[in-house]
Amino acid sequence: MRRGVARAGLWAAVVAGATGVPGAVVAPGALGAVVATVAFGGCADERHGAEDARDATVGDATNGDVGGDDDGSADDTDVGGETASDSAHEAEAVGSEATWIELRVDAREVAIVGGRSAALTFEVPPDALAVSIVVVGVAPTLYALDSWTTPAATLVDAGWLDTDPGAFLQLCAGCANRIWAIPGVFSAVAPNAPDVLLAPGTHTVTLLSDPPTSETVRVWVHFKRPVASGASLPAAGTLDLDLYFTGAQGLSAATAPSDPAFQARLAAVAAIYAEVGLVFGRVAYADVDPRFRDIESINGADSDLAALFATGRDDPAAANLYFVDSIFEGGNFFGFSGGIPGPTALDGTGRSGVAIALAPIPGFPDMVNTTIAHELAHFLGLYHTSEARPVGKPQIDDALSDTPSGPSTNLMHFMGGGETLTPMQGVVMRTSFWTRHPLEAP
Numbered sequence: 001m002r003r004g005v006a007r008a009g010l011w012a013a014v015v016a017g018a019t020g021v022p023g024a025v026v027a028p029g030a031l032g033a034v035v036a037t038v039a040f041g042g043c044a045d046e047r048h049g050a051e052d053a054r055d056a057t058v059g060d061a062t063n064g065d066v067g068g069d070d071d072g073s074a075d076d077t078d079v080g081g082e083t084a085s086d087s088a089h090e091a092e093a094v095g096s097e098a099t100w101i102e103l104r105v106d107a108r109e110v111a112i113v114g115g116r117s118a119a120l121t122f123e124v125p126p127d128a129l130a131v132s133i134v135v136v137g138v139a140p141t142l143y144a145l146d147s148w149t150t151p152a153a154t155l156v157d158a159g160w161l162d163t164d165p166g167a168f169l170q171l172c173a174g175c176a177n178r179i180w181a182i183p184g185v186f187s188a189v190a191p192n193a194p195d196v197l198l199a200p201g202t203h204t205v206t207l208l209s210d211p212p213t214s215e216t217v218r219v220w221v222h223f224k225r226p227v228a229s230g231a232s233l234p235a236a237g238t239l240d241l242d243l244y245f246t247g248a249q250g251l252s253a254a255t256a257p258s259d260p261a262f263q264a265r266l267a268a269v270a271a272i273y274a275e276v277g278l279v280f281g282r283v284a285y286a287d288v289d290p291r292f293r294d295i296e297s298i299n300g301a302d303s304d305l306a307a308l309f310a311t312g313r314d315d316p317a318a319a320n321l322y323f324v325d326s327i328f329e330g331g332n333f334f335g336f337s338g339g340i341p342g343p344t345a346l347d348g349t350g351r352s353g354v355a356i357a358l359a360p361i362p363g364f365p366d367m368v369n370t371t372i373a374h375e376l377a378h379f380l381g382l383y384h385t386s387e388a389r390p391v392g393k394p395q396i397d398d399a400l401s402d403t404p405s406g407p408s409t410n411l412m413h414f415m416g417g418g419e420t421l422t423p424m425q426g427v428v429m430r431t432s433f434w435t436r437h438p439l440e441a442p
């Protein structure tokens with residue numbers, strides 16, 4: 001079955017306005033590409049590794065180069081337009097806390113022919129706690145894994161986009177490891193539920209594009225590994241943030257660090273994340289072009305949102321949060337995540353971030369705090385506890401056995417506004433490649 005992108009899909013967003021109520025699924029026809037062309041970084045040299053993360057200290061901010069030009073492929077695909085200002089980057093000292101993860105980067109160019117790639121294999125080390133696969137193509141084409149097998153299990157079922165009950169959301173609900181086909185830049189992490197077995201050894205994946213294309217895409221594979229071999233996932237973790245300001249609500253990189261109301265928002269998010277052992281570590285502040293204050297297009301390679309997300313400096317160890325006044329296309333969005341999860345260790349793509357609308361939306365309460373927490377949690381890899389259910393479609397719940405379905409105070413309810421997280425949601429968030437951990441003995 002041939003699919004276009006103009007169909008109902010799962011939105012990693014909290015939306016209000018035209019659809020009547022806040023929700024995460026909008027009317028068919030409104031879905032399009034959120035992703036722009038991207039600048040490919042020269043990532044085969046592990047420069048996104050742990051050392052880089054540690055050394056990204058105050059004052060060394062790069063110039064907003066979207067992903068680096070090392071391989072010569074990027075110069076003409078800078079969709080950011082404007083680069084981030086570095087005038088006010090600040091960071092709290094990481095101190096003596098060593099980053100715990102080790103990213104192994106394996107970048108390849110992969111041919112897709114008629115909508116499918118040949119099988120790709122990679123070796124997963126025995127101590128890997130998580131594997132990430134990122135596929136970078138060009139919006140509005142959808143990309144995903146068509147299959148993923150390990151020595152012990154099938155994580156993604158071949159042909160799922162034609163057969164899975166969640167395919168109407170471009171979601172493989174029946175896959176052992178849930179994935180989401182999205183335009184432009186696809187990202188997956190396994191395990192994304194506590195009962196997913198991540199077996200070491202040879203993993204084999206195939207890629208899909210939809211509608212079927214013949215093209216070359218770029219694929220990154222990362223492993224999250226403990227520095228001390230044999231360690232398991234810690235019960236605590238630290239998130240580093242790169243915050244970007246458009247001037248929305250008068251905030252800038254110069255004022256936000258000491259703005260009581262803004263700092264109260266960060267504290268509210270931190271309180272939610274503390275439920276699952278996560279704390280914020282290095283928080284950097286930067287300005288972006290004020291033309292992004294009002295995001296008026298979210299779909300397509302040349303949309304405002306894709307351009308905004310592509311402005312991030314090359315600091316892939318930190319998650320990017322962009323503060324705008326409004327996000328509107330077919331409805332008012334409270335916030336928007338570039339993916340579930342976002343593109344691992346890859347700044348400069350049209351999906352490399354989370355956008356938050358700060359201006360009040362008439363008729364709706366202030367949901368900024370929970371929206372930040374909700375969208376960032378999508379970026380880290382959490383799905384909705386239950387997806388909104390269009391008439392005639394099956395109910396799709398998440399793969400976590402301890403999350404409630406239906407009306408809920410859970411942070412990841414599709415309506416937004418909740419503040420609670422479950423232990424299994426915490427595992428997913430700590431498994432994220434944006435979460436680092438103190439150095440621990442095995």
Ligand SMILES: [Zn+2]
Binds near residue numbers: 013024
């Ligand atoms: Zn959501």
